[in-house]
Structures are given as C-alpha cells and as structure tokens.
Amino acid sequence: MNVEPQSLENLISEFASLPGIGLKTARRLAYHMLSRKKGDVERFADSLMQAAEKVHPCPRCHAFTDEDICPTCRAREGAKSICVVEKNSDILPFERSSVHKGLYFVLGGVISPLDGIGPEALHLPQLVERIKAENIEELVLALGSSPEADSTALMIDRMLAGVNVKRTRLARGIPMGSDLEFIDEVTMLRAFEGRVSL
Amino acid sequence: MNVEPQSLENLISEFASLPGIGLKTARRLAYHMLSRKKGDVERFADSLMQAAEKVHPCPRCHAFTDEDICPTCRAREGAKSICVVEKNSDILPFERSSVHKGLYFVLGGVISPLDGIGPEALHLPQLVERIKAENIEELVLALGSSPEADSTALMIDRMLAGVNVKRTRLARGIPMGSDLEFIDEVTMLRAFEGRVSL
Known part of the structure; x- marks a missing residue:
C-alpha cells in the first residue's frame, strides 16, 4: 500500500530534483520539513520566492545581485x-x-x-x-x-x-597540504612543466 | 567584500538548516535554485506550502496523511x-x-x-x-x-x-548479505543469544 500522501510525494520529488540529492535523502528532507513548525516551512518557501524574485545577474558582470x-x-x-x-x-x-x-x-x-x-x-x-x-x-x-x-x-x-x-x-600545480604520493598525473605534469627557479 | 545578496544568503541558511546539509552543500543548492527557471522555483516553494498545509497526522495512528x-x-x-x-x-x-x-x-x-x-x-x-x-x-x-x-x-x-x-x-541478528568479519559486537551478541535450532 502506498502510505505517502500525494503532496508529500510531490515534495520528495522536488527535493530529489536538486543536484547531488538522491531519492533517500530527498525523502529524509521532506519528512523532516513536515515535522517542522508550519511557520518554518513558510519561511523556507518564502526565502525561495524572495531569492528567485530579487536576485538577477548584474548587467555589467553577470554576477548574482539584488541591486x-x-x-x-x-x-x-x-x-x-x-x-x-x-x-x-x-x-x-x-x-x-x-x-x-x-x-x-x-x-x-x-x-x-x-x-x-x-x-x-x-x-x-x-x-x-x-x-x-x-x-x-x-x-x-x-x-x-x-x-x-x-x-x-x-x-x-x-x-x-x-x-x-x-x-x-591561474597557475596550475600542487595544491597546499597535499601528499605528493596521491597527486594525479596531469597535475604532476603541469606542476613540473611550470616549475620556477628558487 | 561580501558578494552574496541578502536574499541569497537567507536561502543558503534555510538549506543549511536541513539535517545532513552542511554550509557548502547549502550554498551549492541555493546557487542551483537561482540558475533555474522562476517557474521551477515557484513549483518548489508551492510544494513545500502544499505539503505543510495538507499533510497532518492521522487521528488514529499519527502517520502523515492528507485525508x-x-x-x-x-x-x-x-x-x-x-x-x-x-x-x-x-x-x-x-x-x-x-x-x-x-x-x-x-x-x-x-x-x-x-x-x-x-x-x-x-x-x-x-x-x-x-x-x-x-x-x-x-x-x-x-x-x-x-x-x-x-x-x-x-x-x-x-x-x-x-x-x-x-x-x-522484531528479531535482532545478522542482516542479509553482510560479512561476519565486519559485524559489531552488540549485533553478534544478540545474534548469538537469539540463535534458533536448525
């Protein structure tokens, strides 16, 4: 028997449409939202709408802005x-x-x-x-x-x-703090090619 | 310089308030939402509101239902x-x-x-x-x-x-498909205590 109400199923599939969120995580998030106070859910929905309405690309540099x-x-x-x-x-x-x-x-x-x-x-x-x-x-x-x-x-x-x-x-090379043992071939190639004198 | 508009920051903190979603993932999700069509964001916000309004605990068993x-x-x-x-x-x-x-x-x-x-x-x-x-x-x-x-x-x-x-x-014991080598002590204790005759 399908024990999930339709509106809960819809919410699960909205969460599952986000990048990196699988069906299991989407279900967990949707159930979590329902366990919250209604005011919390409204604030979440509102911040989605506010962001979608106010934020637009800057006409000069195309970065997100609300000005x-x-x-x-x-x-x-x-x-x-x-x-x-x-x-x-x-x-x-x-x-x-x-x-x-x-x-x-x-x-x-x-x-x-x-x-x-x-x-x-x-x-x-x-x-x-x-x-x-x-x-x-x-x-x-x-x-x-x-x-x-x-x-x-x-x-x-x-x-x-x-x-x-x-x-x-930008320069290409070995990132800070990484162990040389685990550096991939292409990074090593670029770091070697781009070596600088001491 | 803070390059993120306020409404984007709000959306990031809403996502970050979800369980298992850290600040980095929250930021990724919020930026993703802004790159979507406005209609998509509206549908997401709407499904949040719909779920919060329609779904309530069943008066008999307390499971989520919209009936x-x-x-x-x-x-x-x-x-x-x-x-x-x-x-x-x-x-x-x-x-x-x-x-x-x-x-x-x-x-x-x-x-x-x-x-x-x-x-x-x-x-x-x-x-x-x-x-x-x-x-x-x-x-x-x-x-x-x-x-x-x-x-x-x-x-x-x-x-x-x-x-x-x-x-x-429910019975406690070894789950299907698991390697005995990696079973924790308590599960093993319970599986042994609860052993049944062949």
Missing part, C-alpha cells in the same frame, strides 16, 4: 583588472582570500559543443566590449582545467586580438 | 495486529516488503530523558486505548535498538499490564 549594479562593480569602478570565472560561486574563493582587488566577469559556462553550448551562449561579446570600454589592463582567466575551459580561453584570446590587454591565467 | 483517516487505517479497519514505530518514515520498509498486513501506530519518538522527551510527549495513552478499543491481538514493537527504545518498550509493556494482547518485537 541595479552589484556591489563589486560599484565599489571597484575604474579598477583596471578583471577576473573571468565560469560561474557565480567561483567568485567566493577569490573574495575569501582577498587576493583579487579588481572586477569580476561571470561567463555563465564554458564552450562545450557536446552540451550544445557555443560561444553565443556565453557573454563573450560583452566581456570584450567591457575590456575595451573600461580600458582594462589585465584579464585574469580563472576557468578551471578542463579541455572545454582551455578552448574557451583560446577563444577569448582570439577575440581580444589587437586589444592592448595583458592576459594571464 | 481524514489515513489509507492504512481505513483499508485495514478491523485488523487485529498493530505495528508500533518510532517515526513516520519507519512505516515504509514494512510496506515495501509487504510483511505486515495490519495497522500501524507512530509513537512520535522514544522516551529520552536527556532530550526532555518523557512518556507524556509520546502518544502512549492513545496506543493503549486503541489496543483496548479495537481488541488488538498482537502488538509488534519495531522501535530500533537503542537503550531509549528498550526503555520505551518496557514502558509500553507495563502500561499494557492486564490487557490481553500478545507483545512481540
């Missing part, structure tokens, strides 16, 4: 370096380590023909336009290390032919 | 055995294996003085009343194997003193 222009673009107007990331959440580690004092630009993905993501699906023309319009001096590419990221970097490099902007990418 | 009486209590009215579980989701494995054809009763927890859960917080009087009123012949206790579950079982046994009902509990 006209995102705080970074506003506070750092006139900065001469721009860090290009694939997705919104990639900005956080930069700000956490306070390593980059300049602007950001969220591409919204990397070129991936197999997934049907061509150059036109990303914000590449806007990036080039911004670099020209704001006289950006350095472009730091921080796109991960997949083949797709590499070809996206190449595409950006080509689109900027003739534009006077220094182009860099 | 006056839950389907199990309705379909199996007059059944003479009742299976007592700690929480709602514990009913599922019984129904999945179709092993129990009788009624259920959700206690809503086990007695745990350290967490401030005394006998009065559970539905013990209603359980005793139902067993008497419906002339239940067998009570199957399925309360897990913690010391709290054991003392709850003892309490139920005492409250039923003088009531003519057979009381059983």
Whole structure:
C-alpha cells in the first residue's frame, strides 16, 4: 500500500530534483520539513520566492545581485583588472582570500559543443566590449582545467586580438597540504612543466 | 567584500538548516535554485506550502496523511495486529516488503530523558486505548535498538499490564548479505543469544 500522501510525494520529488540529492535523502528532507513548525516551512518557501524574485545577474558582470549594479562593480569602478570565472560561486574563493582587488566577469559556462553550448551562449561579446570600454589592463582567466575551459580561453584570446590587454591565467600545480604520493598525473605534469627557479 | 545578496544568503541558511546539509552543500543548492527557471522555483516553494498545509497526522495512528483517516487505517479497519514505530518514515520498509498486513501506530519518538522527551510527549495513552478499543491481538514493537527504545518498550509493556494482547518485537541478528568479519559486537551478541535450532 502506498502510505505517502500525494503532496508529500510531490515534495520528495522536488527535493530529489536538486543536484547531488538522491531519492533517500530527498525523502529524509521532506519528512523532516513536515515535522517542522508550519511557520518554518513558510519561511523556507518564502526565502525561495524572495531569492528567485530579487536576485538577477548584474548587467555589467553577470554576477548574482539584488541591486541595479552589484556591489563589486560599484565599489571597484575604474579598477583596471578583471577576473573571468565560469560561474557565480567561483567568485567566493577569490573574495575569501582577498587576493583579487579588481572586477569580476561571470561567463555563465564554458564552450562545450557536446552540451550544445557555443560561444553565443556565453557573454563573450560583452566581456570584450567591457575590456575595451573600461580600458582594462589585465584579464585574469580563472576557468578551471578542463579541455572545454582551455578552448574557451583560446577563444577569448582570439577575440581580444589587437586589444592592448595583458592576459594571464591561474597557475596550475600542487595544491597546499597535499601528499605528493596521491597527486594525479596531469597535475604532476603541469606542476613540473611550470616549475620556477628558487 | 561580501558578494552574496541578502536574499541569497537567507536561502543558503534555510538549506543549511536541513539535517545532513552542511554550509557548502547549502550554498551549492541555493546557487542551483537561482540558475533555474522562476517557474521551477515557484513549483518548489508551492510544494513545500502544499505539503505543510495538507499533510497532518492521522487521528488514529499519527502517520502523515492528507485525508481524514489515513489509507492504512481505513483499508485495514478491523485488523487485529498493530505495528508500533518510532517515526513516520519507519512505516515504509514494512510496506515495501509487504510483511505486515495490519495497522500501524507512530509513537512520535522514544522516551529520552536527556532530550526532555518523557512518556507524556509520546502518544502512549492513545496506543493503549486503541489496543483496548479495537481488541488488538498482537502488538509488534519495531522501535530500533537503542537503550531509549528498550526503555520505551518496557514502558509500553507495563502500561499494557492486564490487557490481553500478545507483545512481540522484531528479531535482532545478522542482516542479509553482510560479512561476519565486519559485524559489531552488540549485533553478534544478540545474534548469538537469539540463535534458533536448525
């Protein structure tokens, strides 16, 4: 006998639609929600709606914001370096380590023909336009290390032919605290190729 | 600089309030929600509200239901055995294996003085009343194997003193498919104590 009411089943499948949440976890979360006070559930539902309504991409850098222009673009107007990331959440580690004092630009993905993501699906023309319009001096590419990221970097490099902007990418090598024994081949290859003099 | 809008932060902390969801996963889920279509987010929020509004405990067995009486209590009215579980989701494995054809009763927890859960917080009087009123012949206790579950079982046994009902509990022993090498001491102790003749 199916002992779960329809509305509970619906909630389970909504949770199960989230990335990394399997059916068992979804069921646990849904049962948990029902054991909460109704006010708690309302607050959860409301924060979902609020976030969906208020948060939108910044028109300048495409990062999530609930203002006209995102705080970074506003506070750092006139900065001469721009860090290009694939997705919104990639900005956080930069700000956490306070390593980059300049602007950001969220591409919204990397070129991936197999997934049907061509150059036109990303914000590449806007990036080039911004670099020209704001006289950006350095472009730091921080796109991960997949083949797709590499070809996206190449595409950006080509689109900027003739534009006077220094182009860099994040260093690749051994991460802090890791045991050399467990480093994969590609990381080791890149760390060795990129070795620097003492 | 804090690059996350307030409404996004709120959504992250709502997700992080769920059991087993840490801050990193909560952030991933919140960013994922924002990358979805607005209609999808609305449907999620709506299913939360629907579940919270429609689902309530069955007045007879305290299982979650969206009807006056839950389907199990309705379909199996007059059944003479009742299976007592700690929480709602514990009913599922019984129904999945179709092993129990009788009624259920959700206690809503086990007695745990350290967490401030005394006998009065559970539905013990209603359980005793139902067993008497419906002339239940067998009570199957399925309360897990913690010391709290054991003392709850003892309490139920005492409250039923003088009531003519057979009381059983689930067998304890080696689960299917497990390697004896990795069985913990308590399970082994119980499996050995409960050995049966071939």
